[in-house]
Structures are given as C-alpha cells and as structure tokens.
Amino acid sequence: MTTLVEVLLTGLSLGSVYALIAVGFVVIFRACGVMNFAHGSLLLFGGYLTAVLHEPLGFLAALAAAVLAAAALAGLIELLLMRRRPTETHVLAIVTIGVDILLLTELARRIGPDVLDLGDPWGAGVVSAGGVTVAQSRVASVVVAAALVSLLFAAFRWSRWGLAMRAAAADREAASLMGLRLGRVRLIAWCVAGALAAVAAVFLAAFPTPGLDRATGEIALRAFPAAVLGGMDSVPGALVGSVLIGVTQAAAAGYQRSLGTLGEGLSDVAPYLVMIIVLLIRPRGLFGTREAVRV
Structure with missing residues (x-):
C-alpha cells in the first residue's frame, strides 16, 4: 500500500512538472497552430542560466533572470522565424525542429559531460508521513505548478490577451477581421511558454534527479505526449494528460522489478505507449476540439 501511495505522489509531482511544459505546447498551438518542437531546448536554456547564475545572484534572482531570458528567447524565435510565416504550419513545425537542434547542440557543448546544480x-x-517519503522538491513542484496554472487560467478568463487568445483559437480569420492584433497574441503566447519551460527545468533537475545535464531537454519532451493525448488545443486536456503520463511513468518505474525483463526501460517509453493507445481510440485526444465540417 505504501508503494502505491508513493507511486501516486511521485506521478502527481511528475505530472505537475510535465503540465508546465505541456501547457506551453498548447498555448503556442492555440495561438498560431504550430507544434513547437524547440520547447525542450528552451527548457534546457532556462535551466542552464539558472545553474550558471545561482552562485553570484542567489537562486531566486537566478531563476527570475532565467525565466525572463527564456521568455525573451522564445519571443525572439516568434518574431524572427514565425512572424513572416508561410501558410503551411507544418513548415513552421520543421523550422522549430531546426531551432531545437541548433540550441541543443550549443547548450550541450557548453554543459559538456557535467551535471549542473541549480542551487534550489x-x-x-x-x-515523511505515515511511512511514505516524498522529496521536498516534488511537493514544491505541485504547489508551484498549481499556482502558475491557476494564474494562467485567470489570464485566459479575465485578461484582454486571454480573450484575444480564445477568439484566435476559435477563428483566426474572424478575429483578425475584428481588429485583434494576432501578432501580439502569438508573441505573448511564445513568451509565456518559454517562461513556464524555465520554471519546469528547476524541478526536472531537482532531487532526486542528480542535476541538469545535456539530456534534460530531451527528457522534457516526455511532456509532448501529455499535450497530444489531452488535445493540442485544450489546456485542461494538457493538465489531465500530464497527470496521466506522470502516474504511468512513475508506476512503470515503481513496479519495474515486478514486471521482470518487460519492465526494463519501460518508464522511458511508457508516455509514448499511452499516447499511441489514446490516439488510436480518440485521434483528437481526450479533450481535443472536433472540427465542424459542412457537407
């Protein structure tokens, strides 16, 4: 019973970190219809800056600087590469893959074989409570993710940007004709996604993980199945998908010995197996919006 509770708590904490990343995927997709495959490199960039700056500045100041820098880098990508965009969104998705490779290569060169401490x-x-032991960083990840996602929901509901975002997601052409500045909507969406990715980097590198290394950006892409199976245009779907992916991964790791040889490496591929199964049943994800087609 203790193992089950620990698995569920670990899965919830993993899911909360994945939610910060998955929501970034969804926000960008809702704003401009593009899957941003450079998200992992933005996360690694934010984590790297936090690791470099935490000694001279302190953890909180380093994290604030990293969040601002990651948001600025994401905004720069949107301004330079996404703004003058072709009509085919799949071309833009390929562009983000190229950006991801360039950024990951440079960051991997700078990090090298080291494992960096972020100073959290x-x-x-x-x-510890009732025989169950959970890392403090995992508890903090749930609290921080809940606060940031709640703030984002409030922005969606009550801010002018949130209203414009919802209008653009419903019908970009009509929103543009009504005078909404979609360029600003897209820019803010990219900046928000970059900022959330930088925060997620802290918890991906925190104990019980040894620290930040050059593979952290690739690990972050496990949140991509969470966004897809939840529905790429649904923020609540991203949250549900993130918890589902987190619990599945934690269960695969926690019960690995019970599964014998089948359990070896299962936690690494479990998110993608869940994504495939869900998409075979519901191609638009659990909460994805159905398109209305006139016949």
Whole structure:
C-alpha cells in the first residue's frame, strides 16, 4: 500500500512538472497552430542560466533572470522565424525542429559531460508521513505548478490577451477581421511558454534527479505526449494528460522489478505507449476540439 501511495505522489509531482511544459505546447498551438518542437531546448536554456547564475545572484534572482531570458528567447524565435510565416504550419513545425537542434547542440557543448546544480533551496530534503517519503522538491513542484496554472487560467478568463487568445483559437480569420492584433497574441503566447519551460527545468533537475545535464531537454519532451493525448488545443486536456503520463511513468518505474525483463526501460517509453493507445481510440485526444465540417 505504501508503494502505491508513493507511486501516486511521485506521478502527481511528475505530472505537475510535465503540465508546465505541456501547457506551453498548447498555448503556442492555440495561438498560431504550430507544434513547437524547440520547447525542450528552451527548457534546457532556462535551466542552464539558472545553474550558471545561482552562485553570484542567489537562486531566486537566478531563476527570475532565467525565466525572463527564456521568455525573451522564445519571443525572439516568434518574431524572427514565425512572424513572416508561410501558410503551411507544418513548415513552421520543421523550422522549430531546426531551432531545437541548433540550441541543443550549443547548450550541450557548453554543459559538456557535467551535471549542473541549480542551487534550489530544497536540496535533498524529504517529507515523511505515515511511512511514505516524498522529496521536498516534488511537493514544491505541485504547489508551484498549481499556482502558475491557476494564474494562467485567470489570464485566459479575465485578461484582454486571454480573450484575444480564445477568439484566435476559435477563428483566426474572424478575429483578425475584428481588429485583434494576432501578432501580439502569438508573441505573448511564445513568451509565456518559454517562461513556464524555465520554471519546469528547476524541478526536472531537482532531487532526486542528480542535476541538469545535456539530456534534460530531451527528457522534457516526455511532456509532448501529455499535450497530444489531452488535445493540442485544450489546456485542461494538457493538465489531465500530464497527470496521466506522470502516474504511468512513475508506476512503470515503481513496479519495474515486478514486471521482470518487460519492465526494463519501460518508464522511458511508457508516455509514448499511452499516447499511441489514446490516439488510436480518440485521434483528437481526450479533450481535443472536433472540427465542424459542412457537407
């Protein structure tokens, strides 16, 4: 029973981190219809800056600087590469793959074989209750993710940007004809996604993970199945998908010994197996919007 509770708590904490990344995928997709495959490199960029700056500046100031820098880099990508865009969104998706390769290559060169410490305040601390032990960083990830996602939902609901975002997601052409500045909507969406990715990097590199290395950006892409199976245009779907992916991955790792040879490496591929199964049943994901087609 203890193992089950620990698996569920670990899965929830993993899901909360994946939610920060998956929501970034969804926000960009809702704003401009593009799947941003450069998201992992934005996360690694934010984590790298936090690791480099935390000694001279302190953790909170380093994280704030990394969040702003990641948001600025994401906005720069949108301005330089996405703004003068072709009509085919799949071309833009390919462009983001190229950007991802360039950024990951440079960041991997800078990080090298090292494992970087981000200087987070939780360290190796744990919380124990009823025989269940959970890392403090995992508890913090749930709290921070809940706060940031709630803030984003409030922005969607009450801000002018959120209204413009919902209008653009419903009908970009009509929104443009009504005078909405879709360029600004897209720019803010990219900046928000970059900022969330930088925050997620802290928790991906925190204990019990050894730290940030050059493979962290690739690990972050496990959140992509969460966005897809939840529905690429649905923020609630991204949250549900992230929890589902997190619990599945934690269960595959927690019960690996019970599965014998079948369990070896299962936690690494489990997110993609879940995504494939869900998409075979519901091609638009669990909460994806159905397109109305006139006949």
